[in-house]
Amino acid sequence: MQLTRYTDYGIRILMYVAAQPQRETLFRIAEVTTVFDLSSNHVAKIIHHLGKLGYIQTIRGKSGGFKLAVKPAEINLGKLVGELEPSLAPVNCTEPYCRFTPACSLKGILAKAVAAYMEVLNQCTLADIVKNSDELMETLPDLSISVLELN
């Protein structure tokens, strides 16, 4: 019942970008992979997806990169998680097919539990989790500076 790494990394990337509202230079995939120790292939896929979802704007070219396309307060965490998770189905009744499915009341209870989970996230935005942006950026001071200099 843990969030998939894909969703987790997606939120981390958006937090990283949203925590630097004053920054004028574009963000780079290489920077994110270094900061969070993730594979560039993985990060590129997530950035592409976040772009398609309208959260990130990508600028191509030599001095290209990406930036937030909407305000952090407009990115609802519940909506974001729903978009990034492969499924919000509380349990997989189909692979392999569970014969109980037509009469099963477990899935209804689990669906209620997932709804309660999502209800908490629906009340939060990206802005809420980067309120302490100074503290967040302090967790990665030297690294981000050196990467920026390298670029």
Next chain:
Amino acid sequence: MQLTRYTDYGIRILMYVAAQPQRETLFRIAEVTTVFDLSSNHVAKIIHHLGKLGYIQTIRGKSGGFKLAVKPAEINLGKLVGELEPSLAPVNCTEPYCRFTPACSLKGILAKAVAAYMEVLNQCTLADIVKNSDELMETLPDLSISVLELN
């Protein structure tokens, strides 16, 4: 955020056993694997785990098998899920380590969401999800009979 298959199968097995309170013969791994189309290795591991947790009693020998060790009303779904899931941590901050961890408020929000999820399950027992045991057993009539006959 879906339940792992391990937990899902564990609950299915307990539902299968609890839905047959009148049955006098012991349950067999081969029967469960046939009914739910699961690997016997997988089922054996789960049965062993459910035994260690005190939910199932295993009887060895030629005419051995297993049966429920406690009443369905005494098996709390939240507790069971907590015992079967590999982790109730809402997100994995350690592999790879997320540098935001010391200042991260996302994990607090996700923990609140998981608590809301568990709160729903904590209000239910195995008895609640096998109330309609007749209907459940009707989803697998011929199969269970043929397996029982084979044994």
